[in-house]
Amino acid sequence: MSSDTPPSHHHWSWRSQAFRGIVYQVLAVVAIVAVVWFLAHNTLVNMRVRGIQSGFDFLSQAAGFDIGESLYPFDSEQPYWQAFLVGVTNTLRVAIVGIILSTVLGTLLGIGRFSRNALVRGVCLSYVEAFRNIPVLLQLLMWYVILTEVLPSADVAWQVGDFFLSKGGLNYPIPVWAAGQLWAAFGLLAGVALVLLYRRWAKRQFEATGQLRSAFWVPVLILVACSLAGWALGGAPTELNRPVKGDFAIENGGALTPEFLAVLIGLTLYTASFIAEVVRGGIASVPRGQGEAASALGLSQQQEMRLVMLPQALRVIIPPLTNQYLNLTKNSSLAVAIGYPDVVSIANTALNQTGRAVECISLVMLVYLITSLGTSLLMGWYNSRAAIKER
């Protein structure tokens, strides 16, 4: 190795790093292909021996089982793919509502950790420690027992106005569908457009005069006024479908089943404790001087939080917050333990009926992969908006 010429670029010897790199990669690919082939081959042999059919053709057959709750009508005559669709909508329903509620609760708890009131700090801390350190499955099971055994039965349900809470779940009045509701929706849309216009105007005003316009109350007022106007324009329908106590159950009105409530409450309270820590970490990461500078400029405490602390904290908060949203969505799969018909529990039923384990489990995994990917993309987009704008 004492030649004066530098080694040629394509010097294929065992000692060259590039060559070894290729060898390693070929070995890895061969090993992985071999393992996959081994597993697939075994699976095929096993399925043939046990007489298990394969393929996704079962999706178009009649499901043959009923689903306790669904957003749109479903009966056992309908095919499996529609049952899966019901499961997916049920999963999304609990995940989306849970994400919204746990974000609100978690943010409040996280900010509460910085309160000047020692009691508030103590309550927030104990909440976080208690809910974080108990498995979420255990919490779901506990809520389910509380909702189905501790609550009174339907004939002696707790009642507040037209709201009933009993072993049968939560019953609430729903408006009877009329043109007014449609108009209210249109009004709301118009309100959103107005709010966007208002915000542009407020921003221009701020840049021109330095005067800060209300960024919360005025938009809320616009939204409420517009939807009320639309509702009034549509004839102001006031008819409500009120729940009434029956002999065995509460009839009419809208209802949330105990299964849904247990999953929702359990996931929300559990995830909120994690979000609280995320928010706390984010706020703690903003240098103290920023807050002090804000109050030196005469900003009120709320303004300090909203205009100085939170925008900076958000950059630290958003990535771990995304993880918590994904966790909540994935944890909603535990609904199978208490019989809420989410996608996992429907896949489980389908699996037991048809025996097509590979297909059902891959469908479930596919659904979650797509949801995870969608959430990540959405939050990534939001993150890029909140990130520091650099040249």
Added chain:
Amino acid sequence: MTSTTFQPIAPRPAPVNSEGPLAWIKSNLLADWKTSLGTFVIGGLLLWLLPQAIHWALISASWSPHYEVCHAEGVGACWGVISEKYRIILFGRYPYEEQWRPLIATILLTGLLVVSCMRSFWKAWLPLLWLAVLAVFFALMYGKVFGLTQVDTDRWGGLPLTILLSSLSLVLCFPIALLVALGRRSKLPAIRSFCTIYVELIRGVPLISVLFMASFMFPLFMPQGTQIDVLVRVLVGITLFAAAYMAEVIRGGLQAIPKGQVEAAATLGLSYWQTQRMIVLPQALAMVVPGIMNNFISTFKDTSLVTIVSLYELTGALKLGVNSDANWRPYIIEGYFFIALIYFVFCFSMSRYSRWVEKQVNKSKLR
């Protein structure tokens, strides 16, 4: 000329006491009207709720292991369910007279976990100790040696199973996670993409689907005629799952190592594996001990999911013991509180430990 006579100015008020309990109360509870209002609202709520909770849980509670007492009117919590069923909750379906074996095995394994957390024990012989203790654990649990009767794995349950599944999956997932983390930072595209796909696939799906896969699909994957124990299948599932998360934690540590360290190692003529083994990994792993600990906490909590694929760890054993007994069934909520307390004690002490380690790690960075 007016003569100025000496006129003492009024003394300034003494500085406000800023120490002591009274000052603390003033600044933390009654600083201004908002704080005071909060104090009164929350304090009032606590004063209203806490006595009720204490009355339910302690004063009017029944501790006797007779369900008739609990059926009586006006009785609070019925802790008798625990004094009656604690053995089935803690040890599942393990044969009653043999339950001293899982007891000793659990104490051994827990003791080993505690020892592994202490820095002075991070020596080369610690892995050997792990092997030894695991061997004793399995010998005790499974039997068939030293004249112990054989107890099949499908009868294992309760706390030993929870601790076994979580600690064994931690130990097993570690080498996989290490390789995957290194692979994700490798310059070789094929290896890098395999590792990335593995991590993203596993992290994108819930543990429960991995467990379903373990219980329904693993038997199909195996050559015909091979039977794998359900405990092993579930363990493989949890390990594969935990490894993906652990790999991300380790990758975070690897990223935190300054590039100059690797370059310096290359200058010294160290090979890739020498660099990783002697320069990068020792620093990276020490840095991520808190992360590993947090990962272990979530795995510990996640083992409760195996109850869905019919293994009787703590949660499953509780349902097994109480749900099947119509007399005690109404008091399962007390049972849930009991195992929630067990989980809380374990997880809370682990998270405190992880905070402490974090402080220790950061201490070296202070100058």
